[in-house]
Amino acid sequence: MRKPVIAANWKMNGSAELCERFASTMVRPEYADVWLFPSSLHLAKLTELFRGSDVATGAQNVWTDVSGAYTGEISASMVARIHAELALVGHSERRATFGDSDAIVAKKFKIIMEAELIPVLCVGETLEERESEMAHLAVQRQLHAVEAAWDRSVYSHSVIAYEPVWAIGTGKAATAAIAQEMHALIREHVRMQGSGDADALRILYGGSVKPENARELIAESDIDGFLVGGASLDVDDFNRICESVKN
Structure with missing residues (x-):
């Protein structure tokens, strides 16, 4: 049985006070893994606050090189040195706003590994791709790019987050049925690559997750948790989402 993951992506939000509030009042369930992705500014503080606990922290983004003249960027090795354990890669906002192509995402995935x-690899389709019935092909293209860049088992040490781009920050969540269909597609894709990791791979849903829809979504057989955006900035809402995955 796959252990659920509840991950908080604070995006360009948060403060030292929010870090401390989470450290003091966030639930720490034994039945789920809790991962926190604060801004780069607060990553070291949050990591230190949760040191010695089962709560893991990670970066929202890293650059494609180990070091160098890349003003404003951080490297995966820097993240590792402060004892954070994870990194998001391929988030739809990085792809759309900052021009992270499939090739760049693949390079970032490789350096994270x-x-x-x-790595928490984010994949998903735009509204145009969904309406033109290209959602499956869009997600498979994003997966193929990473598979081509990594010469070992891609999925043995990674997590996938499916995020329908049309549901990010819009307040519109995919129905549980749509989310399950796409998660099942991703798992079958991994299986068809000859990987023995398909059944163990954790696939998270990340599209306007709220306390009100979390329980319905987690009931689906291929949804293994959530990558939570806006609702993760309120510790009470985040706690309710954590509690929703309890059997």
């Missing part, structure tokens, strides 16, 4: 962090 080389730093021995756990």
Whole structure:
């Protein structure tokens, strides 16, 4: 049985006070893994606050190189040195706003793996791709790009987050049925690559997750948790989402 993951992506939000509030009042369930992705500014503080606990922290983004003249960027090795354990890669906002192509995402995935962090690979389709019945092909294209860049088992040490781009920050969540269909497609894709990791791979849903829809979504057989955006900035809402995955 796959252990659920509840991950908080604070995006360009948060403060030292929010870090401390989470450290003091966030639930720490034994039945789920809890992962926190604060801004780069607060990553070291949050990591230190949760040191010695089962709560893991990670970066929202890393650059494609280990070091160098890349003003404003951080590297995966820097993230590892402060004892964070994870990194998001391929988030739809990075792809759309910052021009992270499939090729760039693949390079970032590779360097995250080389730093021995756990990559959380975000994939998903735009509204145009969904309406033109190209959602499956869009997600498979994003997966193929990463598979081509990594010469070992891609999925043995990673997590996938399916995020329908049309549901990010819009307040519109995919129905549980749509989310399940796409998660099942991703799992079958991994299986068809000859990987023995398909059944163990954790696939998270990330599209306007709220306390009100979390329980319905987690009831689906291929949804293994959530990558939570806006609702993760309120510790009470986040706690309710954590509690929703309890059997």
